[in-house]
Amino acid sequence: MANLSHLPGPQGKDNQPGLKGTVYIAPEEWFEKIAGFKTTNGKGDSVTIDGSHTFKDNPATPGVKYGFLKAYATQDTAQLKIEPTGERDGRGAKASLEFFNPGAGKEAAEFARIIKNTTCIMLVKTPDGVVQQVGAEDLGAEIVGSYDSGKLSGGRRGTTFKAEAYQNGNQYYEGIIDLLPA
């Protein structure tokens, strides 16, 4: 409890809501090492990931490693929420991340088909560039996609992806984000 501190207001600084339009996603199986929280006692260390995650070699392309996939999110559709779970004397939290990926292409269909059968680590960026992580080692985020064709008279064609992960609040990632080679 040594890290409890005052909670100031905006103090003139920006506090823009929302998330940027790229979501980084990688199945847990792809990682060589999923870094955990810092064990030092600085302010915020208990919610900050220690260093960078690293990836295994991709057997499909010898000598090349896996990395995070980049998913485009239509502007103003990505949202991260963290809600409490459990009961008195046994509380936790659950993160919910949602975003919309436009189109009716095979890539999104294949992604939705496969990703629902695995657990993932996901990263999102706030408008001011802070990277937040959803999921952790052995508590990876589960992602499901819901496709909507829209209607001729209106609506939006594409897939809404919803992810959920049990984690004890916001997780801050300050490492390097390795990307899957194109």
Added chain:
Amino acid sequence: MELRPEVAEQFELTMGVTRVHVPQLGRDYDLTRISLEEAEQLVAVPGFDRLRRKQVPVKRGGAGGSNHRPRKGKKKESLM
């Protein structure tokens, strides 16, 4: 998985990672295409270890070494 020649003279990849997003610099990099200036920026980012500056070996004696070895068998004359 090779750096551009002018970059490879001074830097080397450490983990076989070639595409990265660096949140501190706010952009993606293909390490096989970066310029020397970008390589310098990347290695200056705290915690960035996907690229490192090559260690230049220090030459000590032997063929091709320093030409300023003291000659044997001849002592310097004292100024006193």
